[in-house]
Amino acid sequence: MTMKKAAVLILVGLFIINLNVYGSSAGKKVKNIILMVPDGTPISTIVAARIYAYGPGKERLHLETLEQIGYQSTHSRNSIITDSAAAASAWACGQKFNNKEISFHRETKEAPKTILELAKEMGKGTGLVATSTITHATPAAFGAHVFSRKCEKTIAKQFITTTGVDVLLGGGLSNFKSTEMQKDFCGTWGNFITLAEENNYKVVYNREEMLKAVGEKKLLGLFCPGCMTPVYKKEVMDPKNREPGLPEMTRTALSILEQNNKGFFLMVEGSQVDWANHQNNLIYQIGETLEFDRAVKVVLDWVEDKESRRENTLIIVVSDHGCGGFAIKGPYGKTFDKPGEYIEDGWVSKSHTGEDTMIWSQGPYSEHLGKAIDNTDIFHIMKAALTGDVYKHP
Numbered sequence: 001m002t003m004k005k006a007a008v009l010i011l012v013g014l015f016i017i018n019l020n021v022y023g024s025s026a027g028k029k030v031k032n033i034i035l036m037v038p039d040g041t042p043i044s045t046i047v048a049a050r051i052y053a054y055g056p057g058k059e060r061l062h063l064e065t066l067e068q069i070g071y072q073s074t075h076s077r078n079s080i081i082t083d084s085a086a087a088a089s090a091w092a093c094g095q096k097f098n099n100k101e102i103s104f105h106r107e108t109k110e111a112p113k114t115i116l117e118l119a120k121e122m123g124k125g126t127g128l129v130a131t132s133t134i135t136h137a138t139p140a141a142f143g144a145h146v147f148s149r150k151c152e153k154t155i156a157k158q159f160i161t162t163t164g165v166d167v168l169l170g171g172g173l174s175n176f177k178s179t180e181m182q183k184d185f186c187g188t189w190g191n192f193i194t195l196a197e198e199n200n201y202k203v204v205y206n207r208e209e210m211l212k213a214v215g216e217k218k219l220l221g222l223f224c225p226g227c228m229t230p231v232y233k234k235e236v237m238d239p240k241n242r243e244p245g246l247p248e249m250t251r252t253a254l255s256i257l258e259q260n261n262k263g264f265f266l267m268v269e270g271s272q273v274d275w276a277n278h279q280n281n282l283i284y285q286i287g288e289t290l291e292f293d294r295a296v297k298v299v300l301d302w303v304e305d306k307e308s309r310r311e312n313t314l315i316i317v318v319s320d321h322g323c324g325g326f327a328i329k330g331p332y333g334k335t336f337d338k339p340g341e342y343i344e345d346g347w348v349s350k351s352h353t354g355e356d357t358m359i360w361s362q363g364p365y366s367e368h369l370g371k372a373i374d375n376t377d378i379f380h381i382m383k384a385a386l387t388g389d390v391y392k393h394p
């Protein structure tokens with residue numbers, strides 16, 4: 001080997017080592033982004049669900065198996081304690097918003113483009129899935145711009161007509177079909193089901209119809225007038241419930257969005273962990289957390305199914321804020337020897353709390369999420385992932 005050849009080999013070797021140390025994401029565009037949100041879920045909620053599901057051993061929830069772990073600050077523009085509107089708008093647009101604002105600054109009337117809209121401009125598929133009304137604050141912030149989260153009928157109309165989100169699955173039928181008497185906080189009302197059908201949506205109302213709609217290009221699934229039945233009530237009170245679960249909605253959304261060869265942006269929300277924590281209801285909380293984790297399993301199975309999906313998909317699991325001041329208060333001086341046991345719960349509030357929340361992630365660009373960051377940074381990391389730009393921490 002000549003000296004010249006040896007020098008070239010050493011340089012190539014150093015370049016490869018460099019890629020491994022600093023991550024190989026820069027310059028690589030990510031095809032799919034899946035953002036999964038257990039709403040109002042502090043780390044203590046994850047631990048309580050894990051102990052219930054597996055006992056206090058080494059086994060982990062599916063969401064805990066993602067490769068990168070970091071955490072984010074959650075405060076909004078005008079409050080240490082955020083609401084879901086400002087928190088989701090921060091992820092969607094990369095800016096701080098006041099509580100109640102949906103990707104819209106009320107003072108300046110500015111409506112920055114959301115990550116979902118950027119993905120759409122790139123020709124990607126887009127989807128929103130939730131167990132609240134689909135027009136609730138978290139999904140709303142990705143596909144609508146309005147000064148108040150209370151304008152759910154306005155949000156419904158924007159989803160269908162302005163943004164054209166391809167897949168919308170959740171509760172909230174009443175926001176898509178209303179009379180003038182039922183107009184929202186912004187004065188909006190009307191039949192947006194007809195509007196959806198005119199805009200080429202297949203509209204479905206129950207689990208069976210949804211499962212048959214997998215070949216559709218655009219799907220609007222509204223499974224109840226308001227919010228979907230909590231898991232713990234569904235199991236005990238109503239065996240004939242015709243609503244799909246969050247894992248099935250997630251699988252359906254993936255099967256529609258994966259048809260787009262340019263990829264997609266999908267947001268999946270386990271909306272009601274937050275409401276369980278508002279109610280200080282441990283059984284409700286654990287039911288919703290484990291249901292959300294089953295939806296994470298659906299996503300992980302989908303990704304693992306093909307090498308190309310694994311290489312081209314950024315998965316982020318992050319909660320928007322704490323809620324309830326939930327603590328594992330006990331048992332002290334006693335342990336559990338098997339799954340199925342409830343810890344002793346302690347609560348300090350019926351509202352949101354201001355601690356940081358965990359971020360679990362994997363895939364290209366996830367190396368930037370395994371740190372202490374701000375909620376607005378998540379937008380900039382997702383945007384860099386879509387465009388293939390270098391991401392630099394502020």
Ligand SMILES: [Zn+2]
Nearest residue numbers: 040274323352
């Ligand atoms: Zn809440």
